[in-house]
Amino acid sequence: MCARNTDTKEEILRIGKHFIQYYGYNAFSYADIARELNIKNAAVHYHFRGKEDLLIALVDKNIENYQSLSKQLNHSKMSTLSKLGKFIEPYSILCEAESICIIGSIASDYKTLPESVKAKISLLVEMVLGMVEQTLSEGKKKGELQFFESARTQALLIMTNLAAGVQLARISGKKDYENIRKAVIRRLKK
Amino acid sequence: MCARNTDTKEEILRIGKHFIQYYGYNAFSYADIARELNIKNAAVHYHFRGKEDLLIALVDKNIENYQSLSKQLNHSKMSTLSKLGKFIEPYSILCEAESICIIGSIASDYKTLPESVKAKISLLVEMVLGMVEQTLSEGKKKGELQFFESARTQALLIMTNLAAGVQLARISGKKDYENIRKAVIRRLKK
DNA sequence: AAAATAACTTACTTATTAGTAAGTAACTCT
DNA sequence: AGAGTTACTTACTAATAAGTAAGTTATTTT
Numbered sequence A, B: 001m002c003a004r005n006t007d008t009k010e011e012i013l014r015i016g017k018h019f020i021q022y023y024g025y026n027a028f029s030y031a032d033i034a035r036e037l038n039i040k041n042a043a044v045h046y047h048f049r050g051k052e053d054l055l056i057a058l059v060d061k062n063i064e065n066y067q068s069l070s071k072q073l074n075h076s077k078m079s080t081l082s083k084l085g086k087f088i089e090p091y092s093i094l095c096e097a098e099s100i101c102i103i104g105s106i107a108s109d110y111k112t113l114p115e116s117v118k119a120k121i122s123l124l125v126e127m128v129l130g131m132v133e134q135t136l137s138e139g140k141k142k143g144e145l146q147f148f149e150s151a152r153t154q155a156l157l158i159m160t161n162l163a164a165g166v167q168l169a170r171i172s173g174k175k176d177y178e179n180i181r182k183a184v185i186r187r188l189k190k
Numbered sequence C: 001a002a003a004a005t006a007a008c009t010t011a012c013t014t015a016t017t018a019g020t021a022a023g024t025a026a027c028t029c030t
Numbered sequence D: 001a002g003a004g005t006t007a008c009t010t011a012c013t014a015a016t017a018a019g020t021a022a023g024t025t026a027t028t029t030t
Helices: A008-022 A030-037 A041-047 A051-074 A080-096 A102-112 A115-141 A151-172 A174-189 B008-022 B030-037 B041-047 B051-074 B080-096 B102-112 B115-141 B151-172 B174-189
Strands: none
Touching (some): A008 A041, A008 A051, A008 A102, A030 A041, A051 A115, A080 A151, A080 A174, A102 B151, A151 B115, A151 B174, B030 B041, B051 B080, B051 B102, B080 B151, B102 B115
């Protein structure tokens, strides 16, 4: 099926994700990826024709991950607060790594991307917002969560707190993110 | 004092600000600025030695603007809610122009910047957060505003809502930003 | 009116970028 | 065992990037 190295493609995705979330989409090149993996840049082009294709692959992976999370949450007897934790936790991990989320990273470079990529990102955004919205609705219905806005607006408020929270943490420190995270959870409880 | 054109420098700042907030810091070049202004790229280098110097000038300008706003708000009999409006309004204008704030834009490229620029951005961030925090405290003391977190945390929540709100609006639409904006204000009133 | 200076342009250089065509080694299938 | 396929490398090209040295022109200063 394949020769030499089975997981070069996966490694490129791993480093690509890291570079996008740490340095930003327009701040790294295929040469950077190649250097990091001790391969030639033509090898990166072999697996992903261009940078956009790499980005699309990463967005697709994110969509798949959230789809799998969605299934997991649907059959789960977890509390809705714990379910929300599944959306919050990745941001805490990002903050620890001094990185930002892929959506936040792409948001700044959004206007430089071709329409095909933009559409895929829209899909991802709508998906995440929809999932959080649904979890919030469920929690309110069960009396496990409290909030006063519509579920959509509440989802927007929470996700913008988290997304900009990790961005801000790189500038003003991790403590600010921690305070945001705690406040987001506290508000939903009382 | 000066020959030919008095405001080329100002024009470069204007276009530079637009490019950073529309395309992202690492997505435009001096050649792009030169093309836009019908000058040569050496002329851009004449006014700002390098891209970092242009960024520093823009951050400095922001700091000055907020300093002037600070003085304006201190001597004002405006309601604290109106004062907060002075921090919110710029984001609504950005959203309309499908742009993002300079701090949000730089946040994604933060790790590619030299220490001197990072320090200046930290300064700007602390300044804005401090001003919003102070306005919130004042509003609570006067009984004009209501919130349950510390003023610092409340400031973080509001500013992250706005910063990520304009980012999100480019992907999912302006309506989402509008709902965030309204919710932010509504929460402080009731 | 001459000298100095500010605001440029011309004409480069050097480095990086994305991308590709052609070759090669290892493995897989028949 | 030979043919095909996969996963690369070698060795380029063409375009863009940042940056600079030297020359030019208009204005200001003396």
